[in-house]
Amino acid sequence: MxxxxxxxGGMTMTMMKKNKDRRIxxxxxxxxxxxxxxxxxxxxxxxQEAKTNNISINNTIVLxxxxxxxxxxxxxxxxxxxxxxxxxxxxxxxxxxxxNSVMNRAEEVYRxxxxxxIKVEKKIGSGDAKNVICVAVEKLAADVLVMGSHDYGFFxxxxxxxxxxxxxxxxxxxxxxxxxxxxx
Amino acid sequence: MxxxxxxxGGMTMTMMKKNKDRRIxxxxxxxxxxxxxxxxxxxxxxxQEAKTNNISINNTIVLxxxxxxxxxxxxxxxxxxxxxxxxxxxxxxxxxxxxNSVMNRAEEVYRxxxxxxIKVEKKIGSGDAKNVICVAVEKLAADVLVMGSHDYGFFxxxxxxxxxxxxxxxxxxxxxxxxxxxxx
Numbered sequence: 001m002x003x004x005x006x007x008x009g010g011m012t013m014t015m016m017k018k019n020k021d022r023r024i025x026x027x028x029x030x031x032x033x034x035x036x037x038x039x040x041x042x043x044x045x046x047x048q049e050a051k052t053n054n055i056s057i058n059n060t061i062v063l064x065x066x067x068x069x070x071x072x073x074x075x076x077x078x079x080x081x082x083x084x085x086x087x088x089x090x091x092x093x094x095x096x097x098x099x100n101s102v103m104n105r106a107e108e109v110y111r112x113x114x115x116x117x118i119k120v121e122k123k124i125g126s127g128d129a130k131n132v133i134c135v136a137v138e139k140l141a142a143d144v145l146v147m148g149s150h151d152y153g154f155f156x157x158x159x160x161x162x163x164x165x166x167x168x169x170x171x172x173x174x175x176x177x178x179x180x181x182x183x184x
Numbered sequence: 185m186x187x188x189x190x191x192x193g194g195m196t197m198t199m200m201k202k203n204k205d206r207r208i209x210x211x212x213x214x215x216x217x218x219x220x221x222x223x224x225x226x227x228x229x230x231x232q233e234a235k236t237n238n239i240s241i242n243n244t245i246v247l248x249x250x251x252x253x254x255x256x257x258x259x260x261x262x263x264x265x266x267x268x269x270x271x272x273x274x275x276x277x278x279x280x281x282x283x284n285s286v287m288n289r290a291e292e293v294y295r296x297x298x299x300x301x302i303k304v305e306k307k308i309g310s311g312d313a314k315n316v317i318c319v320a321v322e323k324l325a326a327d328v329l330v331m332g333s334h335d336y337g338f339f340x341x342x343x344x345x346x347x348x349x350x351x352x353x354x355x356x357x358x359x360x361x362x363x364x365x366x367x368x
Contacts, residue, residue, distance in 0.1 A: 040358055044206075045228060144228070162352075168348060168361050171363075172363055174228075174360055174363060176360045179356055179359075
């Protein structure tokens with residue numbers, strides 16, 4: 001398991017994709033929906049003995065978490081006071097803590113499955129989630145992108161835009177949008 | 185393999201879903217993209233020995249083809265002449281022929297895979313594709329919906345709307361949008 005941090009600007013690492021390898025990027029965040037998506041992925045896309053035409057597949061799951069961009073000082077702090085010194089540090093610490101907490105929750109989810117044959121990597125990005133996800137999918141040469149779907153209402157969707165809509169237009173690999181059933 | 189015909193108005197059959205069964209609806213049309221999506225589904229979602237936590241899964245693939253709605257007489261035939269009698273019949277015959285041809289192509293695709301353990305059903309709907317697909321997914325109690333993605337440009341998408349965008353908002357089950365790589 002490796003951890004790497006990168007922003008939307010680009011990733012320094014280059015990864016070679018082998019034919020028999022499959023790299024599944026699962027975009028995760030604080031939501032129940034994304035944990036359900038990870039669990040769906042483990043159940044449906046990965047199976048211990050998965051063989052297709054007698055070719056065994058080496059699966060790698062890349063857990064991708066995107067931290068929100070750092071706060072914009074101008075809009076949030078007209079007095080130049082609030083974000084001075086230790087407050088900035090506290091917020092960054094909180095953001096790191098959140099990233100760790102999401103990764104830990106994801107770990108709990110995949111530990112519930114028999115994943116001895118699956119490689120898990122963790123990546124943390126920073127910036128606008130939809131852009132960072134699309135850039136990461138490209139750079140990681142992902143074979144599938146899996147993400148949860150927040151069932152926003154019309155107005156919230158109109159305001160926030162849908163990350164999955166954006167990704168479905170911009171990523172080149174197959175995209176799985178997993179909705180969490182009401183009773184799960 | 186059963187064939188059934190139904191429109192967007194509703195389906196008469198009722199199907200009980202068992203816990204260990206998985207019903208995968210693959211929306212197919214004349215496009216290469218949808219055949220690629222079917223092939224992706226067979227490679228990635230279905231594997232002969234797929235076992236999750238020692239529960240074997242009975243997979244059913246439902247091939248869903250939606251015929252375009254019958255032509256609107258008023259808009260296409262201001263003279264009341266063109267669509268009289270045998271022309272209508274010819275067009276309906278053509279539409280049926282198209283449906284058969286799509287189903288036959290799909291059959292060729294899944295025959296290339298070892299699908300002895302997979303049940304295949306064929307359904308033909310009629311009407312506006314995106315509505316019919318969403319209604320069918322609900323009625324069939326699908327566990328996954330798989331569809332190809334046409335890489336329309338901005339204007340065509342703005343005019344036609346995206347079937348996959350609509351489905352991602354309206355179906356309750358996970359949706360897989362498969363893009364065909366440029367070199368496939």
